[in-house]
Amino acid sequence: MTDAAYDYDLFVIGGGSGGVRAGRIAAQAGAKVGLAEEYRMGGTCVVRGCVPKKFMVYSSKYGKDIELSAGYGWSVGDVSYDHEKFMVGLHAEVDRLSAIYDRNLKNAGVDVFDDRAEFVDKHTLRLKKSGKTITAKKILIAVGGRPWLPSAEELPGVEHVIDSNGVFELTELPKRMVIAGGGYIAVEFAHVFAGLGTEVCLVYRGDTVLRGFDDEIRLAVHEGLKEAGVRVVTKCVFNSIEKTDAGLTVTLSSGTEIETDVVLMAVGRRANTDDLGCDKAGVKLAGNGDVIVDEWSRTNVENIWAVGDVTGRVALTPVAIREGHAFADTEFGGKPWKMDHANIPTAVFTQPEVGTVGISEAEARKTYGEIDIYKTKFRPMKNMLNGDQTRTFMKLVVRASDQRVLGVHVVGDDAAEMIQTAAIAVKMGATKQHFDQTCALHPSAAEELVTMRTKWVPEGV
Numbered sequence: 001m002t003d004a005a006y007d008y009d010l011f012v013i014g015g016g017s018g019g020v021r022a023g024r025i026a027a028q029a030g031a032k033v034g035l036a037e038e039y040r041m042g043g044t045c046v047v048r049g050c051v052p053k054k055f056m057v058y059s060s061k062y063g064k065d066i067e068l069s070a071g072y073g074w075s076v077g078d079v080s081y082d083h084e085k086f087m088v089g090l091h092a093e094v095d096r097l098s099a100i101y102d103r104n105l106k107n108a109g110v111d112v113f114d115d116r117a118e119f120v121d122k123h124t125l126r127l128k129k130s131g132k133t134i135t136a137k138k139i140l141i142a143v144g145g146r147p148w149l150p151s152a153e154e155l156p157g158v159e160h161v162i163d164s165n166g167v168f169e170l171t172e173l174p175k176r177m178v179i180a181g182g183g184y185i186a187v188e189f190a191h192v193f194a195g196l197g198t199e200v201c202l203v204y205r206g207d208t209v210l211r212g213f214d215d216e217i218r219l220a221v222h223e224g225l226k227e228a229g230v231r232v233v234t235k236c237v238f239n240s241i242e243k244t245d246a247g248l249t250v251t252l253s254s255g256t257e258i259e260t261d262v263v264l265m266a267v268g269r270r271a272n273t274d275d276l277g278c279d280k281a282g283v284k285l286a287g288n289g290d291v292i293v294d295e296w297s298r299t300n301v302e303n304i305w306a307v308g309d310v311t312g313r314v315a316l317t318p319v320a321i322r323e324g325h326a327f328a329d330t331e332f333g334g335k336p337w338k339m340d341h342a343n344i345p346t347a348v349f350t351q352p353e354v355g356t357v358g359i360s361e362a363e364a365r366k367t368y369g370e371i372d373i374y375k376t377k378f379r380p381m382k383n384m385l386n387g388d389q390t391r392t393f394m395k396l397v398v399r400a401s402d403q404r405v406l407g408v409h410v411v412g413d414d415a416a417e418m419i420q421t422a423a424i425a426v427k428m429g430a431t432k433q434h435f436d437q438t439c440a441l442h443p444s445a446a447e448e449l450v451t452m453r454t455k456w457v458p459e460g461v
Ligand SMILES: Cc1cc2nc3c(=O)[nH]c(=O)nc-3n(C[C@H](O)[C@H](O)[C@H](O)COP(=O)(O)OP(=O)(O)OC[C@H]3O[C@@H](n4cnc5c(N)ncnc54)[C@H](O)[C@@H]3O)c2cc1C
Pocket: 013, 014, 015, 016, 017, 018, 019, 036, 037, 038, 039, 040, 041, 042, 043, 044, 045, 046, 048, 049, 050, 051, 053, 115, 116, 117, 118, 142, 143, 144, 145, 164, 185, 272, 276, 307, 308, 309, 310, 314, 315, 316, 317, 318, 320
């Protein structure tokens, strides 16, 4: 297969979720593969995204669980939390996982370069540290994204903030934190730090967090933040941040001033295409820096592809992995297939968490007109003895014409675990009758998904 005119059949830029999968599958199919990673193998997910974030979510739940265990007969002595100790454990696990990614690539025969790669032309890359020039027949851009921050002109004092990467470097637990943003990263960290004992204020420019999710899910999360003790300030942005003797003072667009120790900005992400040299290779970018691709992850240049967050499609780890796998199978494995971006299950690890697959009620009404809604809200069994008033909310969005389930939305403990399985049914085109015919599993919260029988009728109808 190898073309002697080039150093590599495939060169992958970026050792994150998408790049590592593509590199490994192409190498296993017999291609000569090189991969450059400028920071740490495993990328955002392993080093400063999903994995360390989920550990923080787990950690932040213990405090409340210990408190609630009294209802089950437990009495626990003095409780304390050591953030530094926890972070040592977290980073040890991240190091272990990152090393596994590195090893798996090398075991598959991929040449790994701990270096930054930039385009010289459409078949040539320069490695920045070593100065080495490499040629490749095919090139995959899998450089992911990074947190976006406003400039100092847009936000005076922005140099005092941290972004989501900075969260994983905090060795001390802040007493007070102000978070800007209403997306999933902002609300997840608001719960994490509130759970760990930080006084958290979330500032969001809209009126309800989690834009793009089902409206009732958004409301439930919004209320859940307040119940968790987070001060939620809506319809406001930051005007400035000032360093004071007492910490930092954030001035909001409303004129309100908030004293804090840490300011976390989680207001969006941008593709890592600055200085990548896409112009030298002739690769077209969108206005925001995303690489423009078609459904086969092909760019406008015939030997260059892009997968994962850099393409601005759906910024989730399993999506990047599948796009990378599809690319490698198609180009090197003789098994062409495309990533299907419909019905991707997704979770928001708030407390309680959100799990969702398919489309929202509003989107279904807009697209299909006539739809049936089934929903339920209940206090889960576990909370009956522990005094926790938190409720679980579930909603099924069903197309009236053929009873196909278009969306399943859950806010409650273990929602993510439930939705991964429900997603199989939705992907297969299950109808409400299939849900009804499925025997319940008792006692569980998930059984409510197959026992909702009464169509919801809006008030006044
Ligand atoms: C805080 C946070 C929480 C998240 N939580 C979840 C979650 O719960 N579930 C989920 O599915 N997704 C989550 N995500 C999103 C997920 O991490 C990304 O969708 C996923 O990592 C994208 O993979 P990727 O391969 O496209 O890019 P990345 O994983 O970002 O990998 C790109 C790699 O390329 C490297 N690179 C960049 N430029 C160059 C260059 N020129 N040369 C060499 N190397 C380069 C970077 O260092 C990086 O390692 C989260 C993200 C964040 C930030």
